[in-house]
Amino acid sequence: MLEEKLENKDIKPTAMRLLVLRQLVESGAAISLKSLEAKFERADKATLFRxxxxxxxxxxxxxxxxxxxxVKYALCEEGCECAPQDQHxxxxxxxxGETYCLTKSKIPxxxxxxxxxxxxxxxxxxxTCANCN
Ligand SMILES: [Zn+2]
Ligand SMILES: [Zn+2]
Ligand SMILES: [Zn+2]
Incomplete structure (x- = not known):
């Protein structure tokens, strides 16, 4: 559940946040602010960035x-603290031009x-990625 994902991280689930989260969940690759803006043409850029x-x-x-x-953004894994040892x-x-998370490969x-x-x-x-090969 998207709402739950936000609430688990102490984020109040507003309509905008839910839309952005859905986009991040559904996208198989990392998203830049620019491509997010293209997907939400009517949304305010500052709001998206915030x-x-x-x-x-x-x-x-x-x-x-x-x-x-x-800069691109991607969902963290469950329990990620974004510390060096969490990073993949x-x-x-x-x-x-897509960027993917290799979540199974932690940074040594x-x-x-x-x-x-x-x-x-x-x-x-x-x-080159699997889609391009
Ligand atoms: Zn993280
Ligand atoms: Zn990642
Ligand atoms: Zn590719």
Missing amino acids: TLKTFEDKKLIHSIEDGTGS IHFHCVKC QTHIPSGFKASSASMVYKG
């Missing part, structure tokens, strides 16, 4: 920098020198 920010702050979604210059590898298809833990404190980690593979 909705994504709220979702991100509440760890319902995570943002992905895939090197294309436009992303795959960016150079043909269709690495040694971080004492005094450094990691708050996030990202790893992006590039190539």
